Amino acid sequence: MSRKPADELSRxxxxxxxxxxARGEASAAEVQSGLPDAPxxxxxxxxxxxxxxxxxxxxxxxxxxxxxxxxxxxSHVGRSALRRVLDTFYEGSLEKAVAALLQGSEANLSPExxxxxxxxxxxxxxxxx
Amino acid sequence: MSRKPADELSRxxxxxxxxxxARGEASAAEVQSGLPDAPxxxxxxxxxxxxxxxxxxxxxxxxxxxxxxxxxxxSHVGRSALRRVLDTFYEGSLEKAVAALLQGSEANLSPExxxxxxxxxxxxxxxxx
DNA sequence: CACCTCATGCTAATAAATTAGCATCATGAG
DNA sequence: CTCATGATGCTAATTTATTAGCATGAGGTG
Numbered sequence: 001m002s003r004k005p006a007d008e009l010s011r012x013x014x015x016x017x018x019x020x021x022a023r024g025e026a027s028a029a030e031v032q033s034g035l036p037d038a039p040x041x042x043x044x045x046x047x048x049x050x051x052x053x054x055x056x057x058x059x060x061x062x063x064x065x066x067x068x069x070x071x072x073x074x075s076h077v078g079r080s081a082l083r084r085v086l087d088t089f090y091e092g093s094l095e096k097a098v099a100a101l102l103q104g105s106e107a108n109l110s111p112e113x114x115x116x117x118x119x120x121x122x123x124x125x126x127x128x129x
Numbered sequence: 130m131s132r133k134p135a136d137e138l139s140r141x142x143x144x145x146x147x148x149x150x151a152r153g154e155a156s157a158a159e160v161q162s163g164l165p166d167a168p169x170x171x172x173x174x175x176x177x178x179x180x181x182x183x184x185x186x187x188x189x190x191x192x193x194x195x196x197x198x199x200x201x202x203x204s205h206v207g208r209s210a211l212r213r214v215l216d217t218f219y220e221g222s223l224e225k226a227v228a229a230l231l232q233g234s235e236a237n238l239s240p241e242x243x244x245x246x247x248x249x250x251x252x253x254x255x256x257x258x
Numbered sequence: 259c260a261c262c263t264c265a266t267g268c269t270a271a272t273a274a275a276t277t278a279g280c281a282t283c284a285t286g287a288g
Numbered sequence: 289c290t291c292a293t294g295a296t297g298c299t300a301a302t303t304t305a306t307t308a309g310c311a312t313g314a315g316g317t318g
Contacts, residue, residue: 078219094230
């Protein structure tokens with residue numbers, strides 16, 4: 001079992017990475033406001049520095065303050081995270097996962113989204129032939 | 130931003146929960162063998178005890194040893210984890226996530242799975258009308 | 259029944275994560 | 289130019305997580 005980068009992150013570090021990935025990039029203050037049970041500004045900056053050290057984040061200076069962004073591409077990390085969820089909860093099956101989401105009582109997909117999804121699947125079927 | 134249960138777990142605790150969810154249930158030894166950089170058997174048992182304490186796991190005695198299982202239903206936790214990934218990496222869009230997986234170079238879906246997926250989508254479209 | 263094996267419950271020590279405070283430096287206003 | 293504002297880089301302390309060892313008890317075997 002190979003160890004994924006996410007396995008190396010502590011609780012707070014993970015929370016922060018989630019926020020940064022969700023936003024694309026963020027300042028220390030923005031990260032702080034996104035954290036549950038937010039600690040001091042100091043604490044947040046310390047964690048951010050650690051993440052930079054670990055190579056998870058990079059920062060650029062903009063208007064006198066640091067803006068943090070992930071070093072690894074969102075698309076890669078996202079796919080990997082998605083796979084992990086599929087493996088952990090759905091035997092690795094995308095089908096089961098989609099079924100679970102669609103069955104959720106909470107209506108979540110617009111007709112347009114469903115249509116586009118359908119389109120995607122059909123296309124994959126043709127190409128996969 | 131409400132704090133999800135997964136936010137309360139430490140690195141090792143999370144790894145263990147993933148293993149248990151993936152297997153459905155597991156003994157201490159099984160958990161240990163599934164952990165990357167596996168620590169001592171003692172350490173694993175200590176973590177398991179903590180998880181029971183936190184209400185994440187329950188255990189039953191079977192053939193003289195404990196078998197651990199999650200207290201919360203796999204389907205619930207899985208949906209929640211899936212949603213989190215969608216929110217963090219795909220703007221909450223299932224469509225984008227599926228597209229990302231399908232475009233992955235690594236062929237991953239069998240024609241049968243694609244067919245069933247297609248079926249699921251169509252059904253959702255009809256019901257959603 | 260006596261013994262061997264294996265799992266548990268505790269206790270304790272070490273390592274890592276999390277937090278905060280302070281001195282310093284840059285920026286923009288007056 | 290001088291000052292007020294806000295961000296940074298350190299340093300240090302505390303809390304939490306992680307790890308391992310040991311004594312005890314249950315169960316099965318000869």
